Amino acid sequence: MKDEKKKKSVRIMKVNADRCNGCLTCEMICSAFHSEPKFSRINPARARIRVTRDPLTDTFVPLFSGDYTRAQCAHRYKDTINGKEYGECAFCRVCCPSRDYFKEPDSGLPLTCDGCEGEEEPMCVKFCHVKALTYEEREEGVEEETQPEGVEIGLESLVNKYGLEKVVDTVARITKKG
Numbered sequence: 001m002k003d004e005k006k007k008k009s010v011r012i013m014k015v016n017a018d019r020c021n022g023c024l025t026c027e028m029i030c031s032a033f034h035s036e037p038k039f040s041r042i043n044p045a046r047a048r049i050r051v052t053r054d055p056l057t058d059t060f061v062p063l064f065s066g067d068y069t070r071a072q073c074a075h076r077y078k079d080t081i082n083g084k085e086y087g088e089c090a091f092c093r094v095c096c097p098s099r100d101y102f103k104e105p106d107s108g109l110p111l112t113c114d115g116c117e118g119e120e121e122p123m124c125v126k127f128c129h130v131k132a133l134t135y136e137e138r139e140e141g142v143e144e145e146t147q148p149e150g151v152e153i154g155l156e157s158l159v160n161k162y163g164l165e166k167v168v169d170t171v172a173r174i175t176k177k178g
Contacts, residue, residue, distance in 0.1 A: 007139045013115065013122060015062050020132035022060035024051055026124035033116055033123045045105045048113040049124050062133060064124070065102035066093035068110035 030047040032039045044050075049064045095102040095110040102111045116122040125135045158167050 007141060009137055010140050011115065011135060011137045013064060013113075013125065014134045014136060015064075016132050016134070017059065017061045018132075019130045020051065020060040020062055021130055022051055022053060023130075025127050025129070026062055026133060027051060029123045029127045030116075043105070046111065048102065048111050050101055062124070063093050063101075064113040065095055065111050067112060068095045 024044065026049045027044040027047040028042050030049050031043045031045075032041065034046060034048065035041045035043070049062055051060050051062050053060050093102075095112070103109065104111055113122075116124075119126075121135045122133075125133045155167065
């Protein structure tokens with residue numbers, strides 16, 4: 001029987017750099033949401049989103065933090081925005097050793113965007129009045145992986161260790177007893 005694709009709900013934050021005016025509201029609300037207790041203080045250095053700016057073209061691009069990497073540089077391509085080419089690190093979302101973006105200022109621990117877990121939508125999206133940040137939910141078809149059951153795993157392990165013939169003989173002997 002052929003496995004059918006199962007629908008899975010996926011939530012994605014999108015950035016429209018053409019709409020961003022550099023107000024930094026996203027940085028402030030993010031840092032306030034993640035402070036202890038919530039909304040007790042604002043410190044953009046603790047935000048999981050940063051707004052980068054190109055002073056020559058007056059372009060603003062919000063970046064939300066990605067995963068941490070121990071590698072010095074995992075971003076090996078250039079970004080082109082409005083016809084201008086930017087260097088490797090300019091719009092990289094990764095927290096890495098080569099820069100201080102997305103690191104907790106006191107401890108140096110990496111900060112990763114959690115989409116304001118527990119909320120209907122991230123705070124930065126909710127408070128972005130120019131709609132440069134949007135949050136979309138869509139359904140994607142994904143193939144369902146079937147996980148082997150415990151008995152299957154056990155039998156496979158026995159076959160690998162003792163060989164198929166010995167396992168079959170043992171099972172036949174046990175079933176004759178019962």
